[in-house]
Amino acid sequence: MSVRTARTALVAATAVALSVALAAPAMAAGPAGTDHEATRKAIEAAVGDGVPGVTVTAKDGRGAWSATAGVGNIKTGKPRSADDRYRVGSITKTFVATVLLQLEAEGRLSLDDTVEKWLPGAVRGNGHDGSRITLRQLLNHTSGIFNYTADEDFGRTYFLKDGFFEHRYDTKKPEDLVALAMTHKPDFEPGTSWNYSNTNFVLAGMVIEKATGRPYGDAIRERIIKPLHLTATSVPGTRVTVPGPSSRAYSKLAETATGPTYDVTEINPSLAYAAGEMISNSTDLNRFYSALLRGRLLPREQLAEMTTTVPVNEANGYGLGLMETELSCGVTVWGHGGGIHGSISEAITTKDGRKSLAFNLNGDWSGDTGAVIEAEFCGKASAKASLPGSGHARNTWLAPAGLSDLG
Numbered sequence: 001m002s003v004r005t006a007r008t009a010l011v012a013a014t015a016v017a018l019s020v021a022l023a024a025p026a027m028a029a030g031p032a033g034t035d036h037e038a039t040r041k042a043i044e045a046a047v048g049d050g051v052p053g054v055t056v057t058a059k060d061g062r063g064a065w066s067a068t069a070g071v072g073n074i075k076t077g078k079p080r081s082a083d084d085r086y087r088v089g090s091i092t093k094t095f096v097a098t099v100l101l102q103l104e105a106e107g108r109l110s111l112d113d114t115v116e117k118w119l120p121g122a123v124r125g126n127g128h129d130g131s132r133i134t135l136r137q138l139l140n141h142t143s144g145i146f147n148y149t150a151d152e153d154f155g156r157t158y159f160l161k162d163g164f165f166e167h168r169y170d171t172k173k174p175e176d177l178v179a180l181a182m183t184h185k186p187d188f189e190p191g192t193s194w195n196y197s198n199t200n201f202v203l204a205g206m207v208i209e210k211a212t213g214r215p216y217g218d219a220i221r222e223r224i225i226k227p228l229h230l231t232a233t234s235v236p237g238t239r240v241t242v243p244g245p246s247s248r249a250y251s252k253l254a255e256t257a258t259g260p261t262y263d264v265t266e267i268n269p270s271l272a273y274a275a276g277e278m279i280s281n282s283t284d285l286n287r288f289y290s291a292l293l294r295g296r297l298l299p300r301e302q303l304a305e306m307t308t309t310v311p312v313n314e315a316n317g318y319g320l321g322l323m324e325t326e327l328s329c330g331v332t333v334w335g336h337g338g339g340i341h342g343s344i345s346e347a348i349t350t351k352d353g354r355k356s357l358a359f360n361l362n363g364d365w366s367g368d369t370g371a372v373i374e375a376e377f378c379g380k381a382s383a384k385a386s387l388p389g390s391g392h393a394r395n396t397w398l399a400p401a402g403l404s405d406l407g
Contacts, residue, residue, distance in 0.1 A: 036065050038375035042368070043069045043359070050257070050366035052250050053080040056359035057282035058376055059290070066282070072247025072362060074261065085232050085246045085281045086360040087269065088345045089338025092278040093201050097139050097321025098292060099208055099219045101302040109211050111136040111305065111320075115143075118207045122175070125182040133190045135207060138200040139320035140310050146184040147197035148177050158271055161253040164264065164341075171238050172271045174202045194310050194318065198275035201321070205274025216274055228291055232281040240266045242279055249342025250363045257365040264342040276340055285347040285358035289335055292322075294353035307334070307351075329378035339364060348373055 036058060043054040046069070053070030066082035103109050115123050115138065116130035123130030128145060137143040148154060157163040181199040188195065208216040217235030225233050234243065242249075242265060249265045252258070269277035280288075295303055309317030309324050317324040325348075326332050335348035342362060346369050349356040357376045361367045374380055 035379070036067070036376070038379050039357075039372060040067050040069075042372040042375040043067060045371065046070075046361060046367040046369075049368070051361045051363045052261075053247060053362050054359060054367070054372075055080045055082055055084045055086075055247075055282060056357070056372065057082060057286060058355070058357045059283075059286045060355040064283070064286075074248070074250065074263075078247075080247050080362065081245050083232070083245050083281060083283070084360065085243055085279055086345060086362065087242065087249065087338075087340045087343040088278050088280050088285070088347070088360075089272070089276040089340040089343065090198075090201075091280070091285065091336045091338035091345055091347050092272070092274065092276045093321040094289070094292070094336045094347075095220050095224055095278065095321075096201055096204050096208070096216065096274050097306065098297055099216070099223055100135065100139065100204060101298050101306055101320065102223055103208070103211055104305075105299050105302050109135065109207070111139070115203060115207075118210050119203065122178055122203065122206070123182070126185045128182055128186050129190075135204070136305075136320070137190055138204050138207075140194075140318055141196050141200055142191050142194055142310055143197065143200055144186040144188040144190050144193070144195070145197050145199045145203070146181045146186060147195070148181040148199045148202070151180055151184065154180060159253065159341075160255070161262070164253050164262075168264070168267045169240060170271065171268055172273070174206050174273045177202050177271070177273060178206075194312060198272070201275040202273050208274075220278075224288065224297065228284075228287055228296075230280065230284040230288060232279075233284045233288075234279045236269055236277060236279055238268050238270050240268050247362045251342045252365045261363075267341050269340070272340060276338060282347075282358035282360065285345075286349070286356035289347050289349040289358075290353040290356045292353070293334060293349050293351060325373075327374055327378050328380070329374075331377045333373070333377060337369065344369060346373060348377075350377075 039056065043056055046054050051070060052074055053072050055068045057064060057066040068080040068082060070080060072078050072080040104111055112134050114131050115133045123133060133143045157167050178199060205216040208219050212219055217237060220235055248263050250261050251264045253262050291297055306320040306322050309319045312318050315326045322334055323336055324332060324334055333348045333350060338345040342364050344361040344364055344367060347358040359372055
């Protein structure tokens with residue numbers, strides 16, 4: 001079985017209940033209104049399906065509500081915390097897109113600039129041509145650039161047991177990740193289709209560094225983290241640990257969703273770079289997405305650009321590092337999902353920023369994230385709502401869950 005085929009099999013395995021004696025009673029912090037009961041049941045169901053633990057926080061005009069289910073540490077049985085920090089994977093993409101749009105608003109670049117203008121020679125080879133790809137096409141995944149995490153050797157090296165434990169502390173340079181993508185042919189001609197590619201946002205991070213003369217993480221800290229007082233949010237670079245309070249992260253590191261469970265908490269996140277290296281918690285993510293959609297981070301023109309989408313499927317559109325999803329009850333939400341070794345996250349808000357939801361699963365092989373979203377915003381469970389980025393931690397660990405045939 002190839003690593004790519006394994007990804008499809010693993011997504012299908014989500015529907016299979018995995019029997020583990022890890023479940024602990026859900027614990028609430030703050031007012032547990034009856035309107036959150038469906039959400040509570042949905043996270044308990046995720047633990048019943050094999051996820052070690054879940055932490056969730058919702059916020060609206062009435063205040064914040066948090067709950068947990070399962071455990072944060074399999075060995076000790078310690079429960080998850082509402083304050084847990086966790087790796088957010090592709091949720092990083094919204095932060096990166098926000099910074100690029102801020103730079104556009106300041107006149108320091110244009111989203112219609114070509115990749116070649118900012119990164120001469122970086123996107124070249126096997127049919128790739130950076131002079132025909134714009135920064136906008138990076139941010140909305142219409143560039144056609146090959147997704148480096150879909151490379152078979154990369155998958156074996158970083159997502160299967162033997163490779164992971166040998167290479168988990170490797171430092172990867174963004175230029176190397178892009179060069180790997182260039183060894184493959186493009187997925188399509190620029191602007192002619194849509195396909196989720198982590199390479200797009202590695203390049204976006206490199207453009208930020210070229211435009212500012214500093215690491216892209218510095219721009220995120222100065223422009224977003226500090227102004228919004230996101231005290232649990234960080235851009236770790238090569239730091240392999242997750243700051244406390246936090247739970248352990250678990251994976252199967254195999255081509256199936258069965259077998260031994262491994263602690264994968266420690267990893268050098270440079271292999272994700274600007275496509276998915278950040279750490280945060282549910283409170284911070286709710287604050288970020290609410291502020292973003294309310295216009296606190298971008299001028300009106302740039303926010304309109306960010307929320308102009310290209311179609312992904314019947315229910316989803318992708319803007320600039322931001323996903324639009326219509327739920328089964330007709331409610332439209334905006335946000336992003338994120339998956340990286342041992343961690344699956346979602347962060348969602350309404351267009352007016354008034355109601356937000358963020359949550360994390362500390363296992364990457366099971367759990368219906370769409371059911372949690374539907375439960376909170378519609379009062380019922382449905383798998384329709386998973387957002388790009390929340391896929392299981394495979395060779396495309398930063399690719400869409402529920403969109404695996406596209407990503």
